[in-house]
Amino acid sequence: MVICMFRLSCKSMMFRVISKGRVKSPWIFHLNTGSCNGCDIEIVAAFAPRYDLERFGCLLVGSPRHADVLLVTGPVTRQMLPRLIRVYEQIPEPKVVVAVGTCASSGSPFLGSEMVEGPVDRIIPVDVYVIGCPPRPEAIVKGVVTAVKSKFR
């Protein structure tokens, strides 16, 4: 009984340490699902020296399997729809999705087009919306930090 308790507490301790580590180093995967590049260059600008998202321990990674945070930009086009779902499924739990820009949040100027499936939250669950066309890098930094702090506890 005592050993069992000890093991349990060890396990919960380990989880706590891991989740604390996750808050300190969220790895980010960026997916363009039909954006106009405006949000994409603002995301890269957020990683550039002026705004420096990397000071929160973030890192832009090349594979969704390594990532904790998914940044989605743009309204979801037909061709990108299966790919968005695949990328979302490839990210290990727990994961956070941040919709960057008005197009990803509401589909705004492209709504009504036959080639656009709609905003991101129609397809996958979204945790944080960063609106703006395109949002400023500060807003993107805040969105990522809010998402990480609210979900990874």
Add this chain to the structure above:
Amino acid sequence: MTAERDVEREVEVEYTRLRIPFGPIHPALKEPVLLRVSVRGEEVVDVDMALGHVHRGIELLAEGRNLIQTLYLIERICGICSHSHTTCFIQALEEIGGITPSKRALYLRTLIFEMERIHSHLLLLGVIAYEIGFDTLFMFTWHVREKILDLFEKITGNRIHHAMNTIGGVRWDLTPRMVEEIDAYMREVEKSVKYIHNVFMDGTVEKRVCGLGVLSYDDAVKLCVVGPTARGSGVDIDVRRDHPYAAYDELKRDFSVVVERGCDVYARTEVRILEIFESINIIRAILDRLPDGPIRPKENVFRLMRGIPEGEAISLVEAPRGELLYFVKTDGSGGLKRLKVRTPTFSNLIGLKPMLIGCEIADVPVIVASIDPCLSCTNRLIVIDQERGESNVIDVDSLRHRVRRRWMRQ
């Protein structure tokens, strides 16, 4: 016997040839494009391209909206060269409506245009530095770029989509203090770009990118590539000089067209660096000779919009990536009958094939980056029905349905 040998050879070829999908989601490419690269060992043998991942049907959307709504819609075609798109569109509208913008408005348009060119070229230089593994230079270049974005914010209130153009003029004016500020910023940017130029001239960068992605002069002419990609291969074309628009007619003597004969990634990079200096020269000339006057007509924009008669026009501008063409057909009641956009990357992507064949697989991202692909502009599919004279923008699925339906009928 010989037939057996042929089969063996074929099997051998099949084994040695590998088809590698490159994208659409790839860490080296920021935008979705699918390159199917066939390789033998490390060498690229053949390239096939699949586009359409960012196809949003903008041309079709524009046909259902009025001209002012379309103006803000086409600004969202591309986030990097948004001002080029609106300028091109507005020029066509002004041509149809017979509206002449004031001199000051034209000069201000040109000013934003050249600042956009600097920002776009700096962005690309950073991307090239990133692709060759020179992250420090990437960070430095993007830091310099922030200064230009600050200026955009001061002039127009926005960093990326400036919304500067309106029918018959521009929306924001410069104050005398702002003119001094732009001048000071330009001095800083020129100093930094000189430093970046020195770093790119360095032996390590030169060895990495020299002789990569060769597009010969003949190929460049034959494939009709445009902009810095063509100028890097020795083709002397520039819309600003050949068909001057906005205020370029009066600024002809203040800039020269940069042409390099290296034909490789290095030459295309150098063309862009030297073009930044030319753009700074143009901006200085504009600030020196900025004429006085109103920036936009006093009439309400909607009244101007309704006054535009039925007609059609073609408009050309030199976007940061090359020649951008718009065909606009209005319906006379403030709407559009047809909008056709031909973006520079559409012409330049064809040039990728001769560039990539023969290179190594590790060099593919650098070469793709060197034509500065802007895929959000490029994706399209158009079917023209010649019998009825209709043209529709449709997607792959409905095309498939059509084909199936035709099969069923047969």
